[in-house]
Amino acid sequence: DAGVIQSPRHEVTEMGQEVTLRCKPISGHNSLFWYRQTMMRGLELLIYFNNNVPIDDSGMPEDRFSAKMPNASFSTLKIQPSEPRDSAVYFCASSLIPQASPLHFGNGTRLTVT
């Protein structure tokens, strides 16, 4: 089992640029989560997909953030335009059935916006 795979591991970009983060969930998992973590705010849920459908996107900060899940094996989180306050570690996690199944996290993408 390869686990949840995220790319890139690190991203450094300039303010105003578009950033795309990628995630491949564990095969067979039907739920996917995007989280953001900073020292100040801890771990924040951005969006949750179930069977490729966005179920809860109330954590998406603003219109600059968008997420897609075109199929069961791939998801993207896009920030356009990026701002310095978006600097954080972004985690993707997947689960089989959230209710009784724990989340498995990817290694995260460390984003720095200068």
Next chain:
Amino acid sequence: RKEVEQDPGPFNVPEGATVAFNCTYSNSASQSFFWYRQDCRKEPKLLMSVYSSGNEDGRFTAQLNRASQYISLLIRDSKLSDSATYLCVVNEKTSYDKVIFGPGTSLSVIP
């Protein structure tokens, strides 16, 4: 009131000590509970699930008190390698399955 709250920490304990963390949750309809561990600059990883009857895994014991809406994690004979942040996680069944992470409690085990 926050949905999931934890001891603020940090906890600094000597090797060999016993340390306990508590976590409270606000929704009585919460159905599944977990403890995760997160090392510095790493992703959170499942430490153990928490069952109604309580469960033990080596030096770690988790307990659930539904009446008081809290869960606990006990670590016996602390090791240096136990130093990490411990996150309490609660699954709620609302209109959908909602996973809520607590803010975490930092543990440092000192030689």
